[in-house]
Amino acid sequence: xxxxxxxxxxxxxxxxxxxxxxxxxxxxxxxxxxxxxxxxxxxxxxxxxxxxxxxxxxxxxxxxxxxxxxxxxxxxxxxxxxxxxxxxxxxxxxxxxxxxxxxxxxxxxxxxxxxxxxxxxxxxxxxxxxxxxxxxxxxxxxxxxxxxxxxxxxxxxxxxxxxxxxxxxxxxxxxxxxxxxxxxxxxxxxxxxxxxxxxxxxxxxxxxxxxxxxxxxxxxxxxxxxxxxxxxxxxxxxxxxxxxxxxxxxxxxxxxxxxxxxxxxxxxxxxxxxxxxxxxxxxxxxxxxxxxxxxxxxxxxxxxxxxxxxxxxxxxxxxxxxxxxxxxxxxxxxxxxxxxxxxxxxxxxxxxxxxxxxxxxxxxxxxxxxxxxxxxxxxxxxxxxxxxxxxxxx
Amino acid sequence: xxxxxxxxxxxxxxxxxxxxxxxxxxxxxxxxxxxxxxxxxxxxxxxxxxxxxxxxxxxxxxxxxxxxxxxxxxxxxxxxxxxxxxxxxxxxxxxxxxxxxxxxxxxxxxxxxxxxxxxxxxxxxxxxxxxxxxxxxxxxxxxxxxxxxxxxxxxxxxxxxxxxxxxxxxxxxxxxxxxxxxxxxxxxxxxxxxxxxxxxxxxxxxxxxxxxxxxxxxxxxxxxxxxxxxxxxxxxxxxxxxxxxxxxxxxxxxxxxxxxxxxxxxxxxxxxxxxxxxxxxxxxxxxxxxxxxxxxxxxxxxxxxxxxxxxxxxxxxxxxxxxxxxxxxxxxxxxxxxxxxxxxxxxxxxxxxxxxxxxxxxxxxxxxxxxxxxxxxxxxx
Numbered sequence: 118x119x120x121x122x123x124x125x126x127x128x129x130x131x132x133x134x135x136x137x138x139x140x141x142x143x144x145x146x147x148x149x150x151x152x153x154x155x156x157x158x159x160x161x162x163x164x165x166x167x168x169x170x171x172x173x174x175x176x177x178x179x180x181x182x183x184x185x186x187x188x189x190x191x192x193x194x195x196x197x198x199x200x201x202x203x204x205x206x207x208x209x210x211x212x213x214x215x216x217x218x219x220x221x222x223x224x225x226x227x228x229x230x231x232x233x234x235x236x237x238x239x240x241x242x243x244x245x246x247x248x249x250x251x252x253x254x255x256x257x258x259x260x261x262x263x264x265x266x267x268x269x270x271x272x273x274x275x276x277x278x279x280x281x282x283x284x285x286x287x288x289x290x291x292x293x294x295x296x297x298x299x300x301x302x303x304x305x306x307x308x309x310x311x312x313x314x315x316x317x318x319x320x321x322x323x324x325x326x327x328x329x330x331x332x333x334x335x336x337x338x339x340x341x342x343x344x345x346x347x348x349x350x351x352x353x354x355x356x357x358x359x360x361x362x363x364x365x366x367x368x369x370x371x372x373x374x375x376x377x378x379x380x381x382x383x384x385x386x387x388x389x390x391x392x393x394x395x396x397x398x399x400x401x402x403x404x405x406x407x408x409x410x411x412x413x414x415x416x417x418x419x420x421x422x423x424x425x426x427x428x429x430x431x432x433x434x435x436x437x438x439x440x441x442x443x444x445x446x447x448x449x450x451x452x453x454x455x456x457x458x459x460x461x462x463x464x465x466x467x468x469x470x471x472x473x474x475x476x477x478x479x480x481x482x483x484x485x486x487x488x489x490x491x492x493x494x495x496x497x498x499x500x501x502x503x504x505x506x507x508x509x510x511x
Numbered sequence: 512x513x514x515x516x517x518x519x520x521x522x523x524x525x526x527x528x529x530x531x532x533x534x535x536x537x538x539x540x541x542x543x544x545x546x547x548x549x550x551x552x553x554x555x556x557x558x559x560x561x562x563x564x565x566x567x568x569x570x571x572x573x574x575x576x577x578x579x580x581x582x583x584x585x586x587x588x589x590x591x592x593x594x595x596x597x598x599x600x601x602x603x604x605x606x607x608x609x610x611x612x613x614x615x616x617x618x619x620x621x622x623x624x625x626x627x628x629x630x631x632x633x634x635x636x637x638x639x640x641x642x643x644x645x646x647x648x649x650x651x652x653x654x655x656x657x658x659x660x661x662x663x664x665x666x667x668x669x670x671x672x673x674x675x676x677x678x679x680x681x682x683x684x685x686x687x688x689x690x691x692x693x694x695x696x697x698x699x700x701x702x703x704x705x706x707x708x709x710x711x712x713x714x715x716x717x718x719x720x721x722x723x724x725x726x727x728x729x730x731x732x733x734x735x736x737x738x739x740x741x742x743x744x745x746x747x748x749x750x751x752x753x754x755x756x757x758x759x760x761x762x763x764x765x766x767x768x769x770x771x772x773x774x775x776x777x778x779x780x781x782x783x784x785x786x787x788x789x790x791x792x793x794x795x796x797x798x799x800x801x802x803x804x805x806x807x808x809x810x811x812x813x814x815x816x817x818x819x820x821x822x823x824x825x826x827x828x829x830x831x832x833x834x835x836x837x838x839x840x841x842x843x844x845x846x847x848x849x850x851x852x853x854x855x856x857x858x859x860x861x862x863x864x865x866x867x868x869x870x871x872x873x874x875x876x877x878x879x880x881x882x883x884x885x886x887x888x889x890x891x892x
Contacts, residue, residue, distance in 0.1 A: 119513050120804045360882055363875065367883045372875065382871035385878050386819045393797045400514040414790045475783070482782035486762050486789050489777035 120396070123169050133177040145186035145217035153178065154185055154216050155192045158200065162216065168399040186218035194342045195222050195267050198284070202330040202338060207286065211265065223258040225268035225287065225316065226339065233473045235269075236279050236336060237495065240318060242270040244325065249285065251293075251321040257470070260316040261296040263289050267342075269335045274501040278493075281500055282335030286327040293321040303462035343471060344412065356455045359388025359426055365446030371433070384429060387422050391415060413485070417477040420467040427461040514800070520586050523579075526563075527590035534559050535594045540710060541847045548704065548713045551597035553674060557630060566603055567627025569611075574623035580807035581741060585748045585799055592752030595856045597711040599632045601745060602671025606633025608738045609679045613690055613728035622677065622692075634675035634695075636666035636717055637735065644739070644864060646681055646688030646731060651719060653682040653691055660684070660691055660726055662699075662719040670863065672715035673704050680717075680724065681731055690731050691724035698722065709859035711852060739864060740817040744802050746860045747820035750828040751799045753860075754792050757828075757835040757853050761785055764839055775838070784834055791827040798823050815877040822867035822874070828857040 123129070133153070140147055148154045149162070156166035156174050166174065178185070185192070196215055199207060214220040231238040240253025251270060260266060266287045273281035289296070295317045330338050363385050366372040372381075398411035430445035431438045438445075438458075445457040455463075468474035482488040495503055516524070535556065540546040560566070568584055570576025584604075591600060603626060610622055610633075625631035639650040651664030662682050672678060678693040678700075695702060699722035707714040728734055762785055765776030775781050802820035805812040832854040836843040843850040861867060 120801055360878075363878050364882045367879045372879045378872055378875055379868050382875040382878075386823050386871065386874060389819060390794045390798050390823060393801050394794055397514040397797055404513050404515060411793075414793055417786070418790050418794065475779070478783040478786040479779070481786035481789060482776075486785060488762065488765060488782045488785065489774050491777075491779075 122396075123173050127173060129170055129173050130177060133174055137177060137181040137183065141181070141183075143183060145219070146213075148183070148186060149213065149216050154187060155196065158192075158197070162200070162212065168403045172399075187216040188218070188221070190224060191215045191222050195224060198267065198329060198338055198342050199286075202284075202334075204326065206326070207329070211286070215265075220264040221259070221262060223260050223263035223266045223289070224342070225255040225258050225260065225266045226343075227257045228254055229256055229315075232469075233476050234493075235339070236282065238269065238271060238282070240268070240270045241274065242272050242283065242285065242323070244272075245322075247325050248322045249325060249327075251285075251287070251318045251323055253318050254315065255318070256299075256315045257313055258316065259312055260289060260294075260314040261298055262312065265289060266316075267329070269339045271500070272332050272335070275499050276333065277498060278496045278500050278503070279336040280333055282339070283332045284329040284335045284338045285323060286329065287321065287323055291321050291323065293319040295319070302465070303459060356423070356460050357426065357430065357457050359385045359422075361446075362426060362430060365430070369446060377433075380429060384422070384426050387418075388426070391419050391422060394418070413477055413480050416472065417474065417481060420474060420477075423460075423467050424464045427457065427464040430457045431461045514797070516586075520583065523583060524586040524590060527587045528593070530560075530563060531590050531594045531596055535596045537595070537597075537711075537849065537852065540852070541849065544846045546710055548597065548707070548710050551710060553597050553599060553713060556596060556598045557632065557674070560598055560600075561630030564627075565600070566607075566630045566632075567623075569604065570607060570623050570627040571611075574619060574627055576623065576627040580803075581744055582800070582803035582807040585744070585803040588745050588748035589752035589755075589796075589799070592749030592856075592860075593756040595711045595753060595852055597713075599634075599671035599674040599713065601712070601742070602634035602669075602675055603632050604745060605635035605670070605738065605742055606675070606677060606679045608741050609635055609690060609727070609734065612737050613731070613734045618692070618725075618727065625676075631676045632671065632674050633677050633679065634669050634672040634715075635679045635681075635738070636669040636672065637681040638666060638668040640665070640667045642668055642862065644735075646735065647683045647686065648688065649683050651680060651682040653684040653689060653724060655684075656723075660724040662691060662693065662722045662724045665716065665718040667716050668705075668863070669702075669715045669717050671713050672702050672717050673713055678717065679727060680719070681735070682719075682724070684729065687730045687732070688735075689729045690727040690734065692727050693719070693722055693724045707859070709852075709855040711856055712859055714859075736814070740806060740814050742864050743817040743821035743870070744799070744806055746863060747795075747799045747802060747817070747824040750824035750857065750860045751792070751795045753853055753856060754788075754795055754824065754828040754831045757831045757850075758785065758788050758792050760850075761788070761831075761835045761838040768840075781838060785838070788827075788831050788834060791831070795820075795824045795827050815874055815881070818870040818874045818877075821864075822870040825857065825861035826867050829861055832857045 136151055152164040153174050155163040156171050157163055159165050164170070196212065199211060211220065215222055226235055228238045228240060240251065240255065242249035242251045253270070255268065258266065266289050268285050268287050269282055270285060271281050272283040296314045299313045299315055301313055362381060366377065366381060371377060394411050394415050398415065433445045434443050437443050443458055479491060483490045537551065539550050543550065564577055565587065567576030568579045568587065570578070572578040591598070607623070607626055610619060614622070626633065637644045639648050651662055651666055653660045653662050662680060664682065666680060672695065675695055678695050680691045680693050681688050682691055693700060699720040701718045703716045705714050705716055762776070765781050765785060766774050768775050776785070798820045802816040805816045836850050836854060839850055842848060
């Protein structure tokens with residue numbers, strides 16, 4: 118057993134540093150071609166880099182002040198889905214532009230009446246020659262600023278709930294699409310990673326060749342994408358951590374305040390433990406072991422941890438914390454992409470997005486520790502008939 | 512980087528588990544509400560584990576031990592915690608660590624081979640009546656008398672003192688706290704086994720009236736923190752094993768017990784609680800392994816990781832034992848069920864060698880120092 122992280126003198130750093138010295142301001146294509154945009158991808162896109170090397174590359178890019186061009190969503194979920202299940206033409210057409218940030222992508226999954234129970238979605242795609250005609254409504258995506266969307270739709274309403282779904286690429290400039298921004302509680306969209314939209318589809322025509330995988334494979338592929346998103350969310354490191362909290366307490370001289378000590382220390386310890394869980398997941402991947410239950414556990418532990426952390430930091434501000442623009446440790450954490458204030462007002466979403474807390478707990482209880490599964494009475498039989506029966510019951 | 516157990520660790524763990532599951536029997540304790548630690552087979556169990564070489568696990572091979580590390584020890588300690596094995600393991604290890612760190616070559620040669628080879632037992636007396644283990648304190652004083660010393664005073668919450676063949680005692684001498692070796696059978700030593708609720712541990716009060724003592728170290732200020740970190744790891748590992756076990760008991764019960772027409776584990780109030788405990792258990796194991804690794808490697812993270820592991824593991828263990836009783840229902844509060852033994856062991860682990868909040872205070876101070884000294888590494892790692 119060995120818990121060491123890649124050292125400062127790790128030989129793998131020198132190549133990255135040398136390249137960055139020669140390319141202090143790399144273009145998107147240069148960064149992609151050298152493999153640093155998506156190092157975890159196989160060649161020619163990436164370097165099939167193991168997690169340690171990925172970490173090294175991220176650290177060196179951060180140190181050199183170089184930001185990646187594609188967004189995280191593309192690099193970790195949408196891109197890999199396309200890479201694994203897309204047609205050759207689709208890969209040729211979309212991947213480079215996606216990864217260099219020339220095209221922006223969104224994920225069209227949730228609907229107003231299908232959130233945690235995503236498979237209950239109602240958007241339909243009906244075949245018409247070599248096109249699908251899409252009708253319905255999606256929500257919680259950055260549709261308004263995207264060129265393409267990866268959408269899960271019901272292609273077979275007479276199949277069962279999960280078997281009737283398909284995954285398809287939608288050109289967001291297609292006629293019939295309306296994206297409306299949603300005003301969210303944090304009132305600070307510029308601080309958020311993405312702005313949220315609700316999107317309406319009115320007889321939108323999409324070529325059948327835009328299908329990813331086969332018709333009816335939508336649920337399985339969406340699950341894979343969601344799995345990746347859970348990993349992505351936990352790897353997202355731009356937000357304040359418990360280490361930042363402790364640093365802030367030191368810098369503001371409040372580290373010795375006895376009324377704060379115990380809670381701050383509990384948060385610090387929990388943050389460190391979650392970090393170790395993350396490293397263990399990384400170690401499993403690194404040593405080609407079947408991943409353990411960490412991903413679900415980390416998401417399940419991490420979300421309430423971050424909420425507690427942000428709540429604690431907000432309380433440090435007292436009444437002033439209710440005024441916009443304030444910060445628990447103002448000006449002290451310049452490396453953070455998201456301020457403590459913005460992180461706090463955004464924090465209620467942490468236990469909702471990419472699998473609600475209740476869903477994560479169900480996953481752990483049912484799939485990992487083997488407690489009885491919740492039965493979904495709507496999962497069996499013909500989806501349309503079930504819906505009709507439900508409506509009649511009402 | 513590799514967080515997984517290697518084959519040696521696996522073997523150590525599997526051997527320990529198989530042995531303990533076969534040999535540790537707490538039935539006798541559960542049959543009698545008047546049970547004390549005397550009914551738990553404390554000495555008989557120790558004889559059995561001596562045959563396995565456990566007393567000498569961390570003793571270097573030069574002194575007849577196995578020369579294993581703190582991380583190796585975690586494998587065995589977790590399994591002991593899983594079955595709450597009543598054995599004088601903690602006391603003997605505490606004494607052994609102190610000897611290893613503070614003993615002269617002659618003292619090591621005199622004591623360590625007996626521990627490793629014959630299962631000689633030890634106990635470490637550092638706590639005062641308030642459970643405070645930091646020195647110097649005047650509860651016990653040492654005075655020089657010819658070539659040896661005489662001790663006067665008392666020590667509290669001494670784990671395994673009554674079974675010990677040798678005591679290591681912290682006593683004030685010339686304004687510092689020194690460490691002394693005392694024969695528990697010597698004149699002037701009185702050992703009283705406390706009616707400690709956790710009967711799986713032997714916890715004692717020891718009084719010294721002019722008791723003869725041999726000097727181990729004049730100043731324990733660098734020795735005690737080193738030993739304490741290892742004791743924290745030991746209690747954390749014991750708790751990680753116990754936590755895993757009570758969770759397993761709760762899950763099995765929740766699958767079998769039927770109420771309102773289905774297994775109670777089908778109700779979200781129960782299943783979500785157990786899912787949370789499962790996460791806590793997994794996270795605890797990682798925290799304990801990390802502390803074991805850091806101490807084994809003499810990594811600078813050793814002290815902070817041991818304090819984190821102790822507070823995180825014992826708090827989680829306490830919560831899991833309370834949940835375990837709730838899931839089992841009223842039957843679990845009866846003496847003949849094992850649940851209360853875990854409940855009490857968890858409290859015992861939590862309070863011995865400093866409460867969770869006292870260790871958290873230390874963690875925060877250490878973290879603050881580390882982070883302000885190295886802001887760059889805080890960001891990148």
